[in-house]
Amino acid sequence: MTGDPISPLLRASNLAAGFGTPLxxxxxxxxxxxxxxxxxxxxxxxxxxxxxxxxxxxxxxxxxxxxxxILVPTRIPKVRGFSLEDFLRSSCFHESGPWGHLSADSLRAIDEALDRLGIRYLAGRDLASLSDGQFQKACIATALVRRAxxxxxxxxxxxxxxxxxxxxxxxxxxxxxxxxxxxxxxxxxxxxxxxxxxxxxxxxxxxxxxxxxxxxxxxxxxxx
Amino acid sequence: MYALKRENAYRWLLPVLLAVLALLDLLLGGRTLSFREALAALSGGGSPAAGQILWHIRAPRMLAAILAGAGLALSGAQLQAVFRNPLADPHIMGVSAGAGTAAALATLLGGGTLLGNFAAGLPVAIAAFLGAVAATAVIVAVAARHSGATLLLFGVMLGFVFSALTSVLAYLASEERLKLFYSWSAGSFSGLSGSGLLLVALALAAAFLLALLNGKGLDILLFGDDYAAATGAPAGRIRTLALLSCCLVTGAVTAFCGPLGFVGIAAPHIVRWLTGSSVHRRVLPASLLTGAILCLAADLLSQCFPVPLPAGSTLALLGIPILLIILKTRYDR
Missing domain, CATH: 3.40.50.300 (P-loop containing nucleotide triphosphate hydrolases)
Structure with missing residues (x-):
């Protein structure tokens, strides 16, 4: 999954970017x-x-x-009415079927991400009730779920x-x-x-x- | 545990409530027929006149209330996700106002009569639908470049522009046509016959299918465009599909029932409070049922008075206290 330990996973060469004038x-x-x-x-x-x-x-x-x-953006809102598990499922936009159903592999990835970040005990909790630190871990978990x-x-x-x-x-x-x-x-x-x-x-x-x-x-x- | 019980309860509570209210609307919805006469007609007996009233006036009105409520609630649930704003609904976004302006144009400048049969009301209904499509097309074009508060503000402004145009048309109209237009704009479930019901039902079915297929995208929109981009979700396409679904059903409902406000805002809030969830695969079907329940209750209430009140008014009178209580309990925590 992570490739050869010596070879880089991401390489940027002579990069310039920005809107109009490069930053x-x-x-x-x-x-x-x-x-x-x-x-x-x-x-x-x-x-x-x-x-x-x-x-x-x-x-x-x-x-x-x-x-x-995979980029985890800043200031993702804690939407009330989503459990942590709902949030992780929602991050699998391309991995889920047209009705939002997930494959066994994606469900396993969610399980692994919850364990890896030590937030399994929060899986059923509403996002609005999480502390900012717990929510940040949840945001990181969304990238792990997608096998970043x-x-x-x-x-x-x-x-x-x-x-x-x-x-x-x-x-x-x-x-x-x-x-x-x-x-x-x-x-x-x-x-x-x-x-x-x-x-x-x-x-x-x-x-x-x-x-x-x-x-x-x-x-x-x-x-x- | 409480949340779990509550989450399961809505699955049977809403369908049962809908069935009970639909039955009550048939039996108690109007003063022309007593409860006993309506019950006799419903069970196959009673006078032919009673059967005529029950099956040709009350039943279509009851079905119209169900379809209109379901459609507007479905639109409201989608718009609130698209604009990430709890105030968004087809009425506020200018879609209903666009339909209203086109309906006014058709009614006041030579169209048919909305209070007559389906064929006579068809030109106005088509005009109203096209008005909703035009308003949505403008919003879709703006949605390609803007989102959130800017888009909502644009929708509200668009609504004001259409309302102003409608006022100008009404000012220029004759008294007879003005009365006709105002009876449409007050909102009513009585203007739908068999063919009209079928059209609205088809529009609702198509819009619901579109919304369900777009449900996971609507979930993503709630977390913002940056998050959508990070998950690879095409936010622009999700917004466009949602607006198309709203346009389809709002245009059809508004064309036949007039611009009915409030249900589009209230139903999704009631659902989120009832289910404790904002996930669209739960919110969309439950909004459909809740919108239908609200409109049935409003129709029942409007028929309790010596002269039936406009459904749009009873909807607001009935629903605003419910909504205020929910907002107080849900957001003041």
Whole structure:
């Protein structure tokens, strides 16, 4: 499922993307199994655009992306009247039949995702009654249900309290390690995120992707 | 456990309530026939006049109430998902107003009579249907580029424009035709004969099938366009299919029964409260039944008065208190 451990699961070459004027150019990036990469950068630097382009939801202006990835967007509403299990079933849009019925394989994938994220005990609970941290895990589960090999997350820790932030970040790290997934997530919570991430990437205001422990300092003036 | 019991209860509660109200509407729906006479006619006895009233006036009116309620509730449930707004219904979105303007045009500027038989009312019904189609076409075109609040705002504005056009047409009309138009616009279940019932039933069946096939897409829309894109669901196509389903059934119902507000908003809310679920494979069929129940109850109420009241008014009088109680208990938690 995750392929050869050495070969990358997702590779972006000389990527440029944006609406009209590209927000970034010349981005080269490879994500391999086990990677749990933080993507940081100032507001407007193009983090969401990069994630959307890597997920194939937006066409690049230049360059190419090889491999497929699933993006978990930010700010998904907690719709009242959906149990967690209903929510996971709804994410299988293409995997379900015309009346919404799921194959045995998809049902097994839902079971596995609930176990992997430790949220089986919440399966029958209404989404509106979940805490923000529990709901974020549910959102991550929707990508696992669809057998994602590369998981992209846009601000998974936004609006979470400290405990929930740490729990979500540790969950991401353990998913990457345990399931040999490649994970790339954007976050502004640099202090916690840099501790849990195995790689640190930063998009500078000038549209250049930097990598390494010092990359955030090159993008944020107050970190220097 | 309570939620589980409640979820199961609606499966038999709604059909039973519908059957009881349909029977009561036949037996008590009007002052021209007493309960005993209606019961005798229903069991095959009674006078020929009683049989005539029961089977040719009350039964079609009862069926019209069921079809209209079911159709408008089905539209409301879909529109509330498309616009992610609990206020959306065909009345608010301008679809009914579009039908109204076209009906006004046909009635006031030389069309047939809505109060007569099916053949005489057909030109106005066709005009109303085309009006609903035109309004929906405009909304579908806008839906291709916009969603959520922008689209809803556009629909409301479109409704205002159509209402203004209808007012201008009414202002220019003769008194006789004006009365005719107002009796249609007040809403009534009495204007449907056998052929009209068949047409509305076919439109409802097609719209329901379309809605059921689109149900899983409607679920996805509730979580936003970004989530839809992430799951690979084509949000634009889902919205277009839902609007087409709404147009089909709202156009047919409004053409024959007039613009009936409220049921499209209320029925899906009642269903979500009753079932504790927003999943469309449960909400759509249950809305169908609940809309029919609301319209039957409104028809029964409207027939209780010395002069039958417009169904549109009794619908609002009956349903608004129910809706307010549900909103209070469901959203104030």
């Amino acid at each position: 970034f150019r010349g981005v080269n990036l490879s994500l391999a199994p086990g990677d749990c990469a933080l993507l940081c950068g100032p507001n407007g630097s193009g983090k969401t655009t990069l994630l959307r382009t890597l997920a194939g939801l937006q066409s690049p202006v230049e360059g190419s992306v090889e491999g497929s990835a 090999a590369v998981l992209l997350l846009d601000e998974p820790t936004a609006f979470l309290d400290v405990d929930a932030r740490l729990e979500v970040l540790r969950t991401l790290r353990s998913l990457a390690e345990g399931r040999r997934l490649a994970i790339l997530f954007s976050s502004h919570d640099l202090h916690e995120a840099t501790r849990e991430a195995t790689r640190i990437l930063a998009l500078s205001p000038s549209g250049v992707l930097l990598e390494g422990p010092d990359a955030p300092a090159a993008c944020f003036h107050n970190l220097r």
